Amino acid sequence: MTRILDLRGDWAARPTEAMRRAMAEAEVGDDNSGEDPTVIKLERRSAELMGKEAGLLVPSGTMGNLVSIMALAPHGSEIIAGEQSHAIIFERGGYAALGGHPMRTVPNDRFGMVDPQAVKDLIRPAGNIHFPRTGLLLLENTHNIRGGSVLNVEQTRSLADVAHEAGVPVHLDGSRVFNAAAALGIPPKDLVADLDMATFCLSKGLAAPIGSMVVGTREQIDRARQARKLLGGGMRQAGVIAAAGLVGLDEMVDRLPEDHENARKLALGLADIPGFTVDLETVQTNLVFADVDDSRSAAEIGSTLEQNGIRITVFAPQRIRFAMHYEITSADVDHILNEMRTFAS
Ligand SMILES: Cc1ncc(COP(=O)(O)O)c(C=O)c1O
Known part of the structure; x- marks a missing residue:
C-alpha cells in the first residue's frame, strides 16, 4: 500500500x-x-x-x-x-x-x-x-x-x-x-x-x-x-x-524541534525551486507557506501532489501550506522536494 x-x-x-x-x-x-x-x-x-x-x-x-x-x-x-x-x-x-x-x-x-x-x-x-x-x-x-x-x-x-x-x-x-x-x-x-x-x-x-x-x-x-x-x-x-x-x-513535546528542522529543510529547498517564493524568516516552527507564481495555480499543484500521495493545503489561489508532524520524516522531505521540482517554472 x-x-x-x-x-x-x-x-x-x-x-x-x-x-x-x-x-x-x-x-x-x-x-x-x-x-x-x-x-x-x-x-x-x-x-x-x-x-x-x-x-x-x-x-x-x-x-x-x-x-x-x-x-x-x-x-x-x-x-x-x-x-x-x-x-x-x-x-x-x-x-x-x-x-x-x-x-x-x-x-x-x-x-x-x-x-x-x-x-x-x-x-x-x-x-x-x-x-x-x-x-x-x-x-x-x-x-x-x-x-x-x-x-x-x-x-x-x-x-x-x-x-x-x-x-x-x-x-x-x-x-x-x-x-x-x-x-x-x-x-x-x-x-x-x-x-x-x-x-x-x-x-x-x-x-x-x-x-x-x-x-x-x-x-x-x-x-x-x-x-x-x-x-x-x-x-x-x-x-x-x-x-x-x-x-x-x-512523549511528543520534546521531539517538536525535529518538525522545525524538517520545516526549515523543506522551506530552504522550496525557496530554491523557480516559481516558488518562501518568506524564510517566518519559517520558525513547523509550518511552511509558499507562494506560487502565475505559471500555475495552487489548486493545480495541490491536486497533482495528491495524485502522487502527498496532501497539502491550498491556502489561497497562489499559496500553499505544508505542516510538519511526527509522521513526516527528513527522508519524506527529500521526496516532497523531488516532487516539487517537477513544478519548477
Ligand atoms: C491558531 C489556531 N487556533 C485554533 C485552531 C482551532 O483548532 P481546532 O481545529 O482544534 O478547532 C487552529 C486549527 O488549526 C489554529 O491553527
Whole structure:
C-alpha cells in the first residue's frame, strides 16, 4: 500500500501506538460531574505546565478559544484581535454568533505581531455612553497565517501591559504554544505568564486524536466550564481522550524541534525551486507557506501532489501550506522536494 504523506495540517498526525494503548486502558468516570480521574490528571498537569491554577479539557481549539472569550469578556463587550487571527477567520465567527461580542482588529505584521500602540488606540475609553466596553485582547502564538512565526516573552508582555493598564484581560490562542516555546528554548509557561487565559491543542503537533486545553485561574476555569456546558461540550468518559493527551505531553513535546528542522529543510529547498517564493524568516516552527507564481495555480499543484500521495493545503489561489508532524520524516522531505521540482517554472 502506498504511504500517504499528509501535510495538510499538524492535525493530520494520527495517534501513536502508545496513545492507542493508553486510551484502551484509561481509567474513566463521568467528566461532566468532574469525576473522570484521567481528565483530572490531564487538567492538573496542563495547569502546572502553564503555571496557572486550573485547566479544562475541551474537544477542540475552536471551543477552547470560545469558552475562554466567554469566561473573560462580559457579554456584548468588544474584543480586539489581530486581523489574521485564526479565531476571527476560521472559527465561524463564534465570538459574535455565540459569544455576543463585536470585534475590532489591528494589523498583524509578517511575524504575527501587533503594534501595542495600535491596540492601545482601539481600547475604548470608560464612561462614554456610546461605546461598548473593551472586553478582551486576543493573541495567537505561534501565528498560523503568519507561517508559524513566534512571539517572544517581551513582545507578549508589551501587548499584555497595554491591555492590563486599561483593565482589559488577555487570552492567548496558543494552539501551537509548545512549538513557540521549543523554538525559543523556554518553558511554555513563560509565554503565558503575563496573560490571563490560554489554550493549547493536544491534537496538532502533539498528535492526540481529540482535544485542547484551557488554562487560567480557578474562577476563570469555572466560568469556562459553564460555557463549555452551554455549548454542548460537557463530556462523559472523556478520560479516553485525556489519556492520549497525557501521552502527547509526555512523549511528543520534546521531539517538536525535529518538525522545525524538517520545516526549515523543506522551506530552504522550496525557496530554491523557480516559481516558488518562501518568506524564510517566518519559517520558525513547523509550518511552511509558499507562494506560487502565475505559471500555475495552487489548486493545480495541490491536486497533482495528491495524485502522487502527498496532501497539502491550498491556502489561497497562489499559496500553499505544508505542516510538519511526527509522521513526516527528513527522508519524506527529500521526496516532497523531488516532487516539487517537477513544478519548477
Ligand atoms: C491558531 C489556531 N487556533 C485554533 C485552531 C482551532 O483548532 P481546532 O481545529 O482544534 O478547532 C487552529 C486549527 O488549526 C489554529 O491553527
